[in-house]
Amino acid sequence: MNLTDTYTLITGASGGIGKEFAIQLSAMGHKLILVGRKLASLEAVRAQLTGAQAAASLCLPCDLSVPGAAGRLHAECKARALDVGFLVNNAGIGLFGPAAGMAESEVEAMVNLNVSSLSNLCSLFGADMQKLGTGSILNVGSFAGLNATPYFASYAATKSYVLAFSLALRAELKSSGVHVTCLLPGYVRTAFDGNAGIRNPAYLKFSESNSLSAAQVAAVGIRAAARNKAWTVAGARNKFAAALFSLLPRTVPPSIMKSFLDRLVHKPSSTGASE
Numbered sequence: 045m046n047l048t049d050t051y052t053l054i055t056g057a058s059g060g061i062g063k064e065f066a067i068q069l070s071a072m073g074h075k076l077i078l079v080g081r082k083l084a085s086l087e088a089v090r091a092q093l094t095g096a097q098a099a100a101s102l103c104l105p106c107d108l109s110v111p112g113a114a115g116r117l118h119a120e121c122k123a124r125a126l127d128v129g130f131l132v133n134n135a136g137i138g139l140f141g142p143a144a145g146m147a148e149s150e151v152e153a154m155v156n157l158n159v160s161s162l163s164n165l166c167s168l169f170g171a172d173m174q175k176l177g178t179g180s181i182l183n184v185g186s187f188a189g190l191n192a193t194p195y196f197a198s199y200a201a202t203k204s205y206v207l208a209f210s211l212a213l214r215a216e217l218k219s220s221g222v223h224v225t226c227l228l229p230g231y232v233r234t235a236f237d238g239n240a241g242i243r244n245p246a247y248l249k250f251s252e253s254n255s256l257s258a259a260q261v262a263a264v265g266i267r268a269a270a271r272n273k274a275w276t277v278a279g280a281r282n283k284f285a286a287a288l289f290s291l292l293p294r295t296v297p298p299s300i301m302k303s304f305l306d307r308l309v310h311k312p313s314s315t316g317a318s319e
């Protein structure tokens with residue numbers, strides 16, 4: 045990858061794992077395009093970049109949950125002659141709670157962001173990379189996408205899509221010299237749980253005590269992409285759990301998760317609150 049000529053575009057770069065992708069890739073010499081909704085947060089990340097090309101990095105605010113956003117972002121890059129050699133599709137949100145009765149507008153916005161924009165960005169920038177015969181795409185899926193996950197039903201399904209889509213795209217682009225990798229994090233210490241509407245203290249405590257840092261997870265993703273791995277689960281414990289779950293019939297992991305989460309969220313907490 046020629047780090048001087050091309051940009052690395054990171055979606056969801058204003059916080060969490062995306063911010064760590066930005067900091068680490070900048071330190072490795074990448075010239076960045078930082079994408080997220082809030083310009084001020086993106087600029088705050090840009091100010092923390094340290095690499096040789098930090099000054100050439102720029103922010104493009106964009107709400108990727110809006111239909112057509114991926115096309116507009118790609119068109120803006122084209123209009124400004126910003127060639128993207130590495131696409132990091134990291135932006136994503138979760139929705140926690142029973143699937144029956146979930147607000148239509150929230151599900152729609154999540155699917156637009158996690159599924160439609162990710163696919164369209166891969167399609168648009170992937171075609172550019174294919175023409176050049178080089179490039180790399182890193183899509184952020186989730187451990188939750190490996191199995192049907194009660195209370196994260198639609199979120200986990202979007203992440204199953206991300207893995208399946210990434211593997212298919214990888215096969216299609218293999219002969220063109222474009223690499224595609226899918227990163228599957230488990231729990232990560234970011235704003236994700238809060239943004240997904242999770243308020244239950246027992247859940248938050250469990251998530252926190254089983255989480256990796258955003259910096260650790262970003263490093264796993266960068267290493268996997270550099271090695272052109274098809275997919276990787278972040279963290280030894282998550283890898284073990286993924287291997288174990290893969291041995292079970294497809295209906296079993298969701299039943300296990302349902303009983304586990306039911307017990308967890310209804311466990312009395314020190315504050316006496318439950319979901």
Ligand SMILES: NC(=O)c1ccc[n+]([C@@H]2O[C@H](COP(=O)([O-])OP(=O)(O)OC[C@H]3O[C@@H](n4cnc5c(N)ncnc54)[C@H](OP(=O)(O)O)[C@@H]3O)[C@@H](O)[C@H]2O)c1
Pocket residue numbers: 055056057058059060061062079080081082085106107108109110134135136137138157184185186187188228229230231232233234235236237239258
């Ligand atoms: N944290 C976890 O436990 C965990 C586990 C597995 C997978 N993941 C995946 O990891 C990825 C990053 O999540 P995170 O944990 O870093 O979450 P986070 O801290 O909430 O960060 C999410 C990022 O996405 C951006 N974003 C949200 N909505 C957007 C929109 N409509 N358009 C453009 N950008 C948007 C946010 O920026 P703005 O608010 O400025 O738009 C922010 O930069 C997601 O794909 C998530 O599904 C996370």
